[in-house]
Amino acid sequence: MHIHDLIEDSASLANLCAHLATKPYVVVDTEFMRENSYWPELCLLQIADDEEAAAIDTMAEGIDLKPLLDLLTENEEVLKVFHAGGQDIEIVYNLTGKTPHPLFDTQVAAMALGQGEQIGYSNLVDSYLGIQVDKGARFTDWARRPLDKRQIDYAICDVTYLSEIFPRMLEKLKKxxxxxxxxxxxxxxxxxxxxxxxxxxxxxxxxxxxRKPEVLGRLKALARWRELEAQGKDLPRGRIIKDETLADLAANPPRKQADLGRVRGLSPAWAGNDIGGRLMAALEGAVPMTTAELPPRDDRKPALGKDGALVADLLKLLLKIRAKEINVAAKLLARTDELEALAAGQREGLPMLQGWRFDQFGKDALQLVEGQLGFTVRNGKLKMTRTEEAG
Structure with a gap:
């Protein structure tokens, strides 16, 4: 595989993107910093196909990222491959208002291939390539310049390995x-x-x-205020005010700004400064939360009753058995709240009763709650068995 030098200028980036735009897929990874900011700061982006790989210095002075961002968000012919790509996708969204599409996440794909619900990148590389990933540069300060060769090599390995793994995963999925x-x-x-x-x-x-509407209404107003303050200052929301303090202010609102000086978690200066004034304005503008907005109560889950709870437990057992039988992550087949809803009598709007999930699991789950399927022990192993009622 051809590894490019660190790309730091617009012309080199445009040439690379023009070439990659003709490929069926690209593998993408990012290095970013967000400890001291609200918005994650993109420091480096790595990209590869099956023949070449490059790291792009997204912080290089004057570099035009448009060809790269267009490749990721506008080109529908090129599949974008990530591993656990949530934060990478968030960064692209923050820059463009769009997400990479079409996309493929190897962590999600691993669920369908029986490799667990959240296989880490290092374990994925080890299982497919037998390579132990060097984790030494993981906690580096990616915003510092210049980047040394070890940092760049470490970053590029993430996409070179994944570009080898992706076709193998695809082949397994097809088979x-x-x-x-x-x-x-x-x-x-x-x-x-x-x-x-x-x-x-x-x-x-x-x-x-x-769960009082007035408390939650104040919480909504304060959280909105904090979010806007954090965005405007580009600081982590916890640096503005911590969650516990926010919740305390919502439950026990101060009558006047001077009282903020005695609130645990705030400095005495809030009693008279501008940010304290804006906090008080947010509180004064709060309105009780509407019934429609109120979060569901934890104790208002489907009315299962004792028998229903037992049925839900049996469904969880069935899910465990079926997931093991077909070698797939249980989470991909059904979620706990779906099982409890089914046990409580719900039949509409459950993903497990639609499409491939119905064929692989939902059909049997439905038969279990309707008494057409049961459990039996054969040779010391738990098996499913059809009841006489199933005909």
Missing amino acids: TGRGAWLDQEMERLADPENYRNDPDEAWQRVRVSS
Whole structure:
């Protein structure tokens, strides 16, 4: 494989992207820093196909990233391959308002090939290539310049190894007929809504014990205020004010700004400074949360009752057996809340009762709750058995 020198100028990047735009797929990875900022700072982007690989210095002075971003978000002919790509996709979304598409995530694909729910990159490389990844540069400061050769080599290895692994995974998926299983998961990953930081939804990140509409209304207003402050200052939201303090202010709102000086987690200066004033304005503008917005109660899960809870446990057992039988991550077949909903009598809107999931698991799950399927022990092993009622 041809490894390019570090790409630091617009002309070299444009030439590389023009070549990669003719390829069926590219493998993408990023190095970024976000410890001291709200927005993740893209420091390096690595990209490869089956013949060449490069690291692009996205912080290089004057470099025009448009050809690269267009390749990732506008070119529908080239498949973009990531491993656990959520944060990489978020970075592209922040830069463009769009997500890479079409995309393929090797961590998700590994679920369909029986390699667990969240296989790490190092374990994936080891299982396919028998190579132990050098983790020495993982915690490097990617924003510092110049980058040394070891850092660049470490970064490029992420895409060179993955460019070897991806075709092998694809071949396995074709042989097992499981490629179509992943279409829905990949489209969900590519949905821009997953990466949009809506200040009006920020309250859902904060844990609070109260369900009073007025408390949650204040929490929503304060979380929105904090999100906008953090975005405007490009600071982590916790640097503005911590979650616990936010929840405490929502539950026990101060009557006047001077009271902020006595709030645990705030400095005394908040009693008279501008940011304290903006916090108080957010509180004053808060309105009780509407019934439609209130989060579901943890204790208002489907009314299972004792018998229903037992049925849900049997469904979990069935899921475990079936996942092992067909060598697939259980999470890809069905989620716990779906099993409990099925046990409680729900039949509509459950992914496990649609498409390939119904064929592989949902059909048997339905028969189990309807008394047409049971468990038996044969030679010390738990097996499924059809009941006489199943005909």
